[in-house]
Amino acid sequence: MEGMQVRSLLDELHAAESRFHGRSPDEEVSWRLNDEALDLLVDLVSEGDRTLETGVGYSTVVFAARGAQHTVVSPFAIEHERVKAWCADHGVDLSTVEFVAVTSQLALPALASDALDVVLIDGDHAFPTPFIDFFYAAGRLVPGGLLVVDDTNVRSCRVLADFLHTEASRWRLHTELWSTTVFERLDGPLLPPGGWGAQPWSATPLRDSTPLSLQQWLRARLRIRTRLRARRERVRGAT
DSSP, rough: OOHHHHHHHHHHHHTTTOOOOSSTTTOOOOOOOOHHHHHHHHHOEEEEEEEEEEEESSHHHHHHHOOOOOEEEEEHHHHHHHHHHHHTTTTOOOEEEEEOOHHHHGGGGGGGOOEEEEEEOOOOOTTHHHHHHHHHHGGGEEEEEEEEOOOSSHHHHHHHHHHHHOOOOTEEEEEEOOEEEEEOOOOOOOOOOTTTOOOHHHHHTTHHHHHHHHHHHHHHHHHHHHHHHHHHHHHHHHH
C-alpha cells in the first residue's frame, strides 16, 4: 500500500481504539508506538523490505500494509490473533508476515540469520532483553539498514540508545523523537575486533569510580583490622 493508504488504516485503528495486547481474552490493552513513531515507520518501510520486530501491534499493521517481508516475535499468540483478525477485516495482506509466538530471547538465536533492512525493538523491556534483541536482530542489519529503538523513556531502552549514540563508527543517528530513536547501521562488525576498549561507551571511565573504589577498599581494610584486633584481644584474655 502507498503511504497515504497506510496512514488511513492508522486513522481507523485510532478511531476504533483498537487494543491488541493482553495475555488473556479478558485483557485488552494497547501498548502501541506513539503517533509520531508510527507515522515515521510508514516512511521508513518500503515494499519488499526484510524486516523484524520484537513486539506486536499497530506497527505490525504498518509493516504488513507496506508489503514488507516481515517477522513478528512476541510471546502471546492471542495478541497475534487479534492483529490477524483486524487485518483480515480491513483487507491487509499478511501473506508476507511470519508470527513467532515465543519470547525474543529464546526465538531470535534460533531464527535464520538472513539480512534485514529494518528492525524494531519494542518487545520486553525488562533488563537485559532489549540488549539481547539488539545483539541477535540488529546484528543482521545490512549497512544502511535501520534500527528503531522504542520506549527510550524506559531505562533499559535508554541505555541501549545512549550506547548507540556513542558508536559513531558503527551507527549513525537517523531520527530522534521523544521516546523513539532510529539509528542507521554503518559498515563494520557489530562487536569491534578490539573488544570493549574500542567501544567509546564501554571505555569511558565511570564518574567518581576511583574515589568510590578507594573508599570501599579503605572500609574493607578497616573491617579486617577491627576483626584482627578483636581476635588478638580474645586470645590475650584466654591466656
